[in-house]
Amino acid sequence: MAARRISSFLSRSSVSLSLLRSLGNNSSRGSGCIQRFSTATAFEQPITPPVQISYTQHLIDGKFVDAASGKTFPTYDPRTGEVIAHVAEGDAEDINRAVAAARKAFDEGPWPKMTAYERSRILLRFADLVDKHNDELAALETWDNGKPYEQAAKSEVPLLSRLFRYYAGWADKIHGLTVPADGNYHVQTLHEPIGVAGQIIPWNFPLIMFAWKVGPALACGNTIVLKTAEQTPLTALYAAKLFHEAGLPPGVLNVVSGYGPTAGAALASHMDVDKLAFTGSTDTGKIVLELAAKSNLKPVTLELGGKSPFIVCEDADIDKAVELAHFALFFNQGQCCCAGSRTFVHECVYEEFIEKSKARALRRVVGDPFKEGVEQGPQVDSEQFNKVLKYIRSGLESKATLECGGERFGSKGYFIQPTVFSNVQDDMLIAKDEIFGPVQSILKFKDVDEVIKRANATRYGLAAGVFTNNLNTANRLMRGLKAGTVWVNCFDVFDAAIPFGGYKMSGIGREKGIYSLNSYLQVKAVVTPLKNPAWL
Ligand code: ADP
Secondary structure, three states: OHHHHHHHHOOOOHHHHHHHHHHOOOOOOOOOOOOOOEEOOOOOOOOOOOOOOOOOOEEEOOEEEOOOOOOEEEEEEOOOOEEEEEEEOOOHHHHHHHHHHHHHHHHHOOOOOOOHHHHHHHHHHHHHHHHHOHHHHHHHHHHHHOOOHHHHHHHHHHHHHHHHHHHHHHHOOOOOOEEOOOOOEEEEEEEEEOOEEEEEOOOOOHHHHHHHHHHHHHHOOOEEEEEOOOOOOHHHHHHHHHHHHOOOOOOOEEEEOOOHHHHHHHHHOOOOOOEEEEEOOHHHHHHHHHHHHHOOOOOEEEEOOOOOEEEEOOOOOHHHHHHHHHHHHHHHHHOOOOOOOEEEEEOOOHHHHHHHHHHHHHHOEEOOOOOOOOOEOOOOOHHHHHHHHHHHHHHHHOOOEEEEOOOEOOOOOOOEOOEEEEOOOOOOHHHHOOOOOOEEEEEEEOOHHHHHHHHHOOOOOOEEEEEOOOHHHHHHHHHHOOOOEEEEOOOOOOOOOOOEOOOHHHEEOOEOOOHHHHOOEEEEEEEEEOOOOOOO
């Protein structure tokens, strides 16, 4: 019942919507004292993914090619830790080749010289192909990443095509201004593509990150070299192949697989890359910013980490608040840069909230992400798995109260029990660091001014959630919180038109919406005398 009501105010978010459809009824209380997670098929024979892996080479200049070195690296199934496929391992030489192809496609055309309407039609054809290949894309995403197949198929792949249709709409509406300058001059601005865009994406939403980066860059007429995350190289290659089927000229979108310090660093420091867009951790963001500065000073947009507060006020309907706070943290195995990972709860409702949050976590369905009804799959790889378990140990050591979970789930793959800590204090590591896993930290607060101060006492500023029926409280919080997004009575609403990005060390610039276009355009001022000047 409560989940159904929440889904109505989240109904604009395709990501949120189908997730909530699968969350089920949260109004009944869990058993409380028994540690019993809803299980699925994690430890039976893993379900065979309904897809073949067709593309493992780099896609450069419209062709699939091996790495220049001939090297490959493995990509793993997080359900079992077994190798799925060996993928071309990109290095500086592969980046050089991809940048040369993108440069040629930009300088010699036809892409930037094509009419914007024709570019828009290619983006639309691609979106249609994404819809047609929805199930294959979703299956590859689940296989490589571990996220629930239902989430990928019903929310994320549809969001991919939605994003490209949105940017197809922009392609022929990008234009400059006529400027009323002093003197006898006609002044106009031309909004031109910036050139070759280097794009580095992470592993938590490989297809959505592909869309956030590639959509605006192509709409503006740029060419691209995209480096995927080493954990999840498969879906971007498949999507880029579909783009060529849609009529994208060779060299416009080049995809190189490989590791960060080699392929990624080569892209960030390349002298012929005109702009860099990066999504990943704050620490790596600092590295790529430095590489960009030390090479050709290319402009950089960064979408980085977060430690987002989710604030439950005293007037909140507790059942709804519990469900939304649970979703805000546990969605995508907790692997979201904007996860609501500090759940601040008003002291009046704190005890009840904890009891119900624990019951909800115990009901969370963990298992093989290909199985229907599964809400939580494995973490992406052994490194993330171990990192999350380390933070859980830190929570125990710092004397936060473990309400449930706290251990791996099963004995195979990278599954972790949904974990809830209460009595979390601001100075504990689990309240300060980005855990990137299914670990909810619940903190108590007394009043709105206090919670604004505490919520802002972090180096991050990516997002925040507010849960209240009181308009005054909502207004105070939405204006007081230093974050790029404030979701009020909703969370993780990711429509194509909504800008996303961070304050403070959560990033530089904005992705999605109209705001993303600016970072893929140069503004040229053209000044012409209104009549022949004396010196002519
Ligand atoms: P995480 O720690 O979550 O894996 P990272 O920020 O390390 O996140 O990775 C995000 C992306 O950045 C990936 O594509 C990764 O390969 C890339 N990357 C990692 N290190 C570097 C680096 N030194 N230079 C450029 N890219 C990097």
